Amino acid sequence: MQKSTNSDTSLETLNSTRQGTGAVQMRIKNANSHHDRLSQSKSMILTDVGKVTEPISRHRRNHSQHILKDVIPPLEQLMVEKEGYLQKAKIAEGGKKLRKNWSTSWIVLSSRKIEFYKESKQQALSNMKTGHKPESVDLCGAHIEWAKEKSSRKNVFQITTVSGNEFLLQSDIDFIILDWFHAIKNAIDRLPKDSSCPSRNLELFKIQRSSSTELLSHYDSDIKEQKPEHRKSLMFRLHHSASDTSDKNRVKSRLKKFITRRPSLKTLQEKGLIKDQIFGSHLHKVCERENSTVPWFVKQCIEAVEKRGLDVDGIYRVSGNLATIQKLRFIVNQEEKLNLDDSQWEDIHVVTGALKMFFRELPEPLFPYSFFERFVEAIKKQDNNTRIEAVKCLVQKLPPPNRDTMKVLFGHLTKIVAKASKNLMSTQSLGIVFGPTLLRAENETGNMAIHMVYQNQIAELMLSEYSKIFSSEED
Known part of the structure; x- marks a missing residue:
């Protein structure tokens, strides 16, 4: 009996030893085989911080997506x-x-x-x-x-x-x-x-490009598959007119090559095929083309405002419809005949908006870059008479197109101020509107807020002391 008991005890010990060894082997196997461990456990695994982590897919495409998502951040x-x-x-x-x-x-x-x-x-x-x-x-x-x-x-x-x-x-x-x-x-x-901005090029080439696109689409439509009821006739025609289709493909290919090889805007301007525009051109170039020292468009806008806008509330402060202003800009750039008395320009704010846009889009402002700091130093002078003389001296040194255009513009704005009781546009209001438009530094390295104060003050002085600053030209 004792012998039997000992053998049973030995058997239990052996079994428990085998079980322990098997568990150890299983743990070792699991530790050495990462993918086998993931495949054996279909459930979610709790991490050390208590978060739930989904099992990673072993599919190659999914695995690459995980890598790209984690390694490469969005553009x-x-x-x-x-x-x-x-x-x-x-x-x-x-x-x-x-x-x-x-x-x-x-x-x-x-x-x-x-x-x-x-x-x-x-x-x-x-x-x-x-x-x-x-x-x-x-x-x-x-x-x-x-x-x-x-x-x-x-x-x-x-x-x-x-x-x-x-x-x-x-x-x-x-x-x-x-x-x-x-x-x-x-x-x-x-x-x-x-x-090189696509949205700007659209305005210049939309007529030519639309015609080219229509021509290409015409040839495309002939080659596209027809409705099911016409497939038989189409196959018959293609079988008997392969040469016609080949000719159309050759024409289409030539058209595509022509469009892709079209010269740039700069090349067309150099050859004289496209003339320089009014908006966005240098002031002296516009005046040279017109054989004048004041652009024709500026004169025409001022004439229209003085005819029907002097009493309008918020003149030059209120913005006109931008789409209509852009339409007016396009007509002027294309050198089409412009009549500001036409009903489509009846909103005087469109005319004033176009005039402000003209000065804003000058590559160099009406007050040239080289004069900006000198005008700022002049406006800083404490004595009013000294300040006026300094500004007057600078105005006389300006190039003729800048000086004459300035004289015409500020002379016009003094008429706006004279009607301030009706249009509610004071000298200060017009200074705020035209200061940043007519004066700006070439490189904005200083304090913008300080520059804006000086810009407004210079424009205000030109208005309030117009007769003294431009007296030499009037005599």
């Missing part, structure tokens, strides 16, 4: 240059004015566009990852300027796109809004200019 994140909270108001879409509603937005600036998010920073970043598309602004060909007259708030600037969308951005903190202004302006300056 938008790589290109982000600046982000933060600002006050935003969209005031126009496609040239159509919108009601101004301010809201706090999370702004993300990349190398080519600005994105507006309504949510907080964390939600905005989450939407980026999930592919949610926010409101976006393409900066190619866009224009940025300070817009003090557009809002009673301080530190407001405006972004205008080539598609006619207008946005106001604002912050009460000076250094924040200035930092944003410079960042967006630098992004716009780095992008292609008029000759």
Whole structure:
């Protein structure tokens, strides 16, 4: 009996030893084979921090997607240059004015566009990852300027796109809004200019390109598959007219080569096939072509405003319809006959908007870059008579097109001020509107807010002391 008991005990010990060894071997096997461990466990595995991790798919395509998603961040994140909270108001879409509603937005600036998010920073970043598309602004060909007259708030600037969308951005903190202004302006300056921006080229070549596209589509339509009921006749015709199809393909190929080899805008201008435009050209070049010292378009706009706009409330401050302004701009650039008394230009704010756009798009402003610092030093003088003499001396040194155009423009604006009781446009109001448009530094390295103050003061002085500053030309 004792012997039997001992053998049973030995058997139990052996079995327990084998079980222990098997468990150890299983653990070793599991530790050495990562993929086998994943395949054996179909359930979710709890990590050390208590989070649930899904089993990784062993399919090769899925595995590569995991790697690309984890290693390569989205392109938008790589290109982000600046982000933060600002006050935003969209005031126009496609040239159509919108009601101004301010809201706090999370702004993300990349190398080519600005994105507006309504949510907080964390939600905005989450939407980026999930592919949610926010409101976006393409900066190619866009224009940025300070817009003090557009809002009673301080530190407001405006972004205008080539598609006619207008946005106001604002912050009460000076250094924040200035930092944003410079960042967006630098992004716009780095992008292609008029000759290489697709949206600008559309205006110049839309007639020629549309005709070429129609011709290509004509040949495409002949080759496309017809409706089912016509398939038999189509196959019959293709069988008996293979040579015709070959000829059409050759013509189509030649057309494509012709379109792709078309000369650039610069080449066409050099050959004289496309003349220089009025908007966006240097002031002296426009005057040389017209054999004058004051552009014809400036004279025509001033004449129209003085005829029917002197008593209009907010003249030069209120913006006209941007789409109509762009239409007027296109007609002037194409050197078509322009009659501002036509009913399509009955809104005088369209005329004033086009005139401001002309001065804003000058490659060099009406007050040349080389004179900017000298005018600023003149306006800083404490004695009023000394200040007037300094500005007068600088005006006399300007090139004739700049000096004469300046004289005509400010002479016209003095007539606006004379009717201030009706149009509510004082010297200060016109200084705010025209200061940044007519004067700007070539390189904005200083304090923009300080420069804007001087720009307004110079324009105000030119208006209030017009007769003294331009007295030598009037005698």
